Amino acid sequence: MLCLENNEILLEATAVEVLQPLQNSCTLNSESFKEICLFSKWEKFRQINEETKLMLIATKIVLDNAGINLSKIDKTKIGLLFGTTFGSFTNYENFEDSIITGSLRPQEFVCSLTSFVTSAVSVFYCIKGPCITFSGLNSFIDIILYAYQLLKTEVCEVVIIGEWLKFSKTLLQYLSGNGYSSEVFSTIIVENSEFLKKRQHNFYTEIKINKNFTIDDPYPNEKEIFICENSLGITFLAQKIKFAKQQGIKKFCISYITENKNKINFLCENKNL
């Protein structure tokens, strides 16, 4: 990770994982992943919800792919930045039902918190750095930039960025007509270059963010992918990175343009806000 010049930053992603359902399905089941057995003996396993199980799996796979052994890292130097649309609405629904029936289920309340998944992943992996949950699917650029700041200021050596979307009765109603066709759990690891050198690991892709890119900039060259649309979720970026890797492209150029009046107006009108 280098600060190239005032308006441009470069950071290195070392692994990407996207868990998506197989064709003909729109939901994921943690039991269908062999990694689930790693978590089932955890004393808190019975207290966690399905989205936490799937995010634990996505995190395990991305850590393995990055060649990171957590037992050899200072866990106060690892950050978790996860995003989600709405949180765990199945738990909201279950707890609300328990209010109506009069037999309260406290664990449903705890799991309903939007930040529960991030917290539970931090507890399982003993990650003690910044653990932040972003609400919404329109802000991957801000999440990437914050990860960059955590690495640059040496608050973190490794940042795990992620996003999850798990269907529930509420979410299906909320998302109807918004084009979300399946559940998804994605993770990306970005690292401090010094740390990467120290552990002698190669990066997976480079992410370059420039304040001055505009939509009219030419496609840089066949070795780079240029993304002007930065107002989507982490999954969008993770999918693009995976696709690019398959094409042999190693560099991503992303514009830091957060002004998007059209999108604000579109969303407000589309959702009748």
Place this chain on the structure above:
Amino acid sequence: MNECVITGVGVVSAIGIGKEKFWESVVNNKSGIRDVSLFDLSKYNCKKAAEVKEIVDKNDRAYKFLETAVEEVISDAKLFLSDIYKQKVKVVIGSAHGSLIDWERWYRKETEKFFSIEDLAFRLSKKFSINSLPLCISTACTSSTIALGLGLNMVREGLADVIIVAGVDVLTEFIFAGFHSLRALSSTFCRPFDKNRDGLILGEAAAAVVLESYEHAKKRNADIYCKLKGFATTSDAKNFTAPDFGGEGIYRCINNALLDAKVEPKDVSYINAHGTGTLYNDKAECIAYKKLFQQYIPSIPISSIKSIVGHTSGACGIVESVVCSLCIKYNFVPATFGFQSPEEEFADFDFVSVCGRKQEVKFIVSTNLAFGGNNACVVFGK
């Protein structure tokens, strides 16, 4: 790296809507905790909360709170609405539950619409002609503290001219029942750090601050409340609900925030504590303060305003940031309502009780903790 300043505040709370009324209540240690009228509490032991009585409507309550706080902050910071669209202004929102009250009513078939936290932010952006896409944080009770920290980083990096950081959470039966089921609510009254404390009292609020670089504020002749000097957030990685009883994560968090602010522990004039009034939270916080401030602890006043404004969930950090901004502006340290005597092991702490103090305030440490072992700390300076 830009220096970050606070140039506007706005607040909606049970102790007042608007900074004047709010501050008057803080100075006079006047509690906003009363019987709840928003929903039926006959099933619960605790019947009280810090409810905003001036806004009676449940419908779209969270947005109404937010809009009122942001309207005030824009006016207080002298940001002219006609100019906002020309500048790089960004909204950063922190909320644990957002518009949950609407969702709860939708789920009970009492209304047809509910909103995500991000929807609230988009509506604010549209209403105030803000062109940048908003950013929303939801880390339970540290939500708006972390929103403030991210806003600080954006100002430092020059990613926006002005950041409006806001937080909101409103009372719902869902939240009340949740804390009741965890046995976290007080059956008497909220008295943070008191040896006989028995739990928290919930509240509802929205608040907002305007952040900008010192240069930008000077250029437009804005009045500066204080500097936002440092921020850190850490995780305990221990429990889903309880804090780390040894206070290790809180200690690292405050230490990192002070390092970020380049402020020595001995120079801190006031600790604005999370202080919920629960047994374990207050104890873990005190253990961390003792470890960090060591011999200076008897000379640093500590208080929590949650016993007058209630625990406002994800909004508490930004509400307390308004308090800290005003403490620095008016050189005042507020008291903890209801506090009588400390636990023996913290007898050397300077807990401010009964009434606040007029004294010079140079640097403030403000701490918030959340479920899942999430800790956040901000440092304010004159």
